[in-house]
Amino acid sequence: MLLNNQNKNYESFGFRFKGEHQKKIVGIDSIGWDEVTSPSYDWDGMKRSEVGRCVFQYTLAGQGIIQVGEKEYSLTAGQAFLVKIPSQHRYFFPSNGDHWEFIHITLYGNEAQKIFDFINVNIGHIITFSPESEPIKLLLNIFEKAVGKKITDSYQASAFGYSFLMELNRFVQNIGSPAEQWPESISKAVLFAQKNYNNPIGLDDMVEASGLSKYHFTRLFHGTISMTPLKYLTKIRMDKAIELLRQSNLPIEEIADQVGYSNGNYFSKVFHKKIGMSPGQFRQSKHTVPVNHIVID
Incomplete structure (x- = not known):
């Protein structure tokens, strides 16, 4: 862990x-x-x-x-x-x-x-x-x-x-009414993921950060954010990868490492599955609308 x-x-x-x-x-x-x-x-x-x-x-x-x-x-x-x-x-x-x-x-x-x-x-x-x-x-x-x-x-x-x-x-x-206060356990897990996405963390680490059982955590997380914990972690990593691809000339392998993937090939597979093109294609594309964040399912 x-x-x-x-x-x-x-x-x-x-x-x-x-x-x-x-x-x-x-x-x-x-x-x-x-x-x-x-x-x-x-x-x-x-x-x-x-x-x-x-x-x-x-x-x-x-x-x-x-x-x-x-x-x-x-x-x-x-x-x-x-x-x-x-x-x-x-x-x-x-x-x-x-x-x-x-x-x-x-x-x-x-x-x-x-x-x-x-x-x-x-x-x-x-x-x-x-x-x-x-x-x-x-x-x-x-x-x-x-x-x-x-x-x-x-x-x-x-x-x-x-x-x-x-x-x-x-x-x-834009405050029309007081913001809904998330359960502290979910806030802790989300902030843990946001702070540590560049490390090889996974579901078990987010569960431990929350202080809940895995079953209770996954149900509460989805009920709060309408997304599974792993999909949320992947979303953070894809957003950061997009930022690095657009704003730097770092090699794909190094970008993979900076967003928490130890293997550049695996990172490329996940990126292609979520974004619809390889990291290299995304970086070089001149004909797609530039984006900074991705909504994934």
Whole structure:
């Protein structure tokens, strides 16, 4: 089983690029994927030195608490909070908690301030997102870029930060009713797949990430996403393969490895079955409509 032997690689990255445009538009101060288990994790929004920062933190598993003004909220899987520094808030790990796993991004700049002000006033500080929502998928993609050392200058950081803000703004503008909160076990499995698709993971690893029995997991997963776990994993891998085929000149064998297939021939067979042409044909085709994502059955 991969999950037992795998280092989860909890990491955080800080960016200190020069460039006044970041303050005028948006810059990324930090991004990370973390898990805490100690009550020493405690942040008071009026006692921090990072003035002018905007924090978005999305709970992946476990539980945390945030106090905003006079109100206190329990944060569980699928819930994010949005706060500005400085402001009257405090988020912390409860003394009776087991663990709190989350992904977070801290932004700054005029646009970040404007959008966070709008959301906090009109929507609130707590929003529910599914792991398949565009803001969360983009946040995971930005984290992946940071892990791969692909955010190398202020322009890239600003572009990624602005893209995230726009997806966040689009999401909240379209909220007609509170988003359906997925079962935590399914969110954990989906996020595990999104983070580890480039490794040779399979159904058993997703089952273990969920904490459920295989039978219960497969039924609940399909009922939540209308897709089997393996089809979902294949969809992620095909989307990533399409991105690499369109945006890089990497050999097919290397692309196969980067999307979780140890064998280039097997990857090509799966790709052909799902997309209707070989990876090479897809890359070279001049007469098909360009796509970034594939709907598969």
